[in-house]
Amino acid sequence: MPTYKTKAIIISYMKFKEADKIIRAYSPHFGRISAIAKGARKTKSKFGARLEPFSYCELVLYKGRNLDIITQIEILESFFNIRESLKKLSYAYVIADLILRSGGESDPDKLFPFFLFSLRELQKIDESFFKQWLTAFQLKYITLSGYKPILDKCSLCGKKIEKLTKIAFSFKHGGLLCSDCSIKEETLTILRNETIEMLRDLSEEDIKNWNKNTYSDLAQRECQKVLEDYIYYYLESRLKTIQFLRGIEQI
Numbered sequence: 001m002p003t004y005k006t007k008a009i010i011i012s013y014m015k016f017k018e019a020d021k022i023i024r025a026y027s028p029h030f031g032r033i034s035a036i037a038k039g040a041r042k043t044k045s046k047f048g049a050r051l052e053p054f055s056y057c058e059l060v061l062y063k064g065r066n067l068d069i070i071t072q073i074e075i076l077e078s079f080f081n082i083r084e085s086l087k088k089l090s091y092a093y094v095i096a097d098l099i100l101r102s103g104g105e106s107d108p109d110k111l112f113p114f115f116l117f118s119l120r121e122l123q124k125i126d127e128s129f130f131k132q133w134l135t136a137f138q139l140k141y142i143t144l145s146g147y148k149p150i151l152d153k154c155s156l157c158g159k160k161i162e163k164l165t166k167i168a169f170s171f172k173h174g175g176l177l178c179s180d181c182s183i184k185e186e187t188l189t190i191l192r193n194e195t196i197e198m199l200r201d202l203s204e205e206d207i208k209n210w211n212k213n214t215y216s217d218l219a220q221r222e223c224q225k226v227l228e229d230y231i232y233y234y235l236e237s238r239l240k241t242i243q244f245l246r247g248i249e250q251i
């Protein structure tokens with residue numbers, strides 16, 4: 001039976017039969033993988049606590065008929081600090097949710113380093129940066145998926161956007177609208193200038209600079225709202241992990 005080796009980030013697991021676990025993970029070359037860890041729930045299992053969510057590991061797998069079988073696991077980075085905080089864990093699951101929903105055309109070789117970097121950043125930041133982290137990484141995910149919002153010109157006619165205090169954003173056209181075009185559209189979201197600046201900065205900058213600037217709470221909230229709705233427009237369903245996160249933020 002052929003075996004193969006891959007790096008992967010564990011996202012979740014479920015109990016299977018009496019002593020096994022089925023894990024869901026994301027890997028650089030294969031994208032989403034599901035595999036079985038036999039005996040993983042026995043107290044003396046060789047897997048120990050190594051199948052925890054967001055563990056970055058190297059796996060050796062047997063190619064199974066239905067599910068591949070994990071034979072070895074080596075932890076590269078445990079990200080235990082993310083699992084220790086319910087808030088961090090909830091934020092990490094939002095990005096994982098997006099990654100798992102990526103369709104056939106998205107490239108795991110691009111998404112994987114992005115996912116890993118997002119976890120490394122989340123691991124070291126404090127709570128005051130959580131919202132900005134989420135905005136930056138959601139925006140980058142949208143860009144990597146080919147839906148980067150048009151923020152430098154009108155997304156319908158291509159005209160330069162006038163300097164106004166409030167500017168219209170259209171989900172249908174994927175970006176800002178000039179005042180002429182916005183009159184013709186029925187469904188619009190109105191954004192403040194500072195919010196647009198925040199979206200521009202975070203979509204233009206290298207993701208490594210996601211925390212170079214800080215933004216007002218109002219801009220952060222407006223960015224979150226518009227990105228949530230934009231993702232909803234393209235995925236055609238709400239992210240359950242976002243709804244859970246909103247509940248956690250109230251605590």
Ligand SMILES: [Zn+2]
Pocket residue numbers: 154155156157158159177178179180181182
């Ligand atoms: Zn226009």
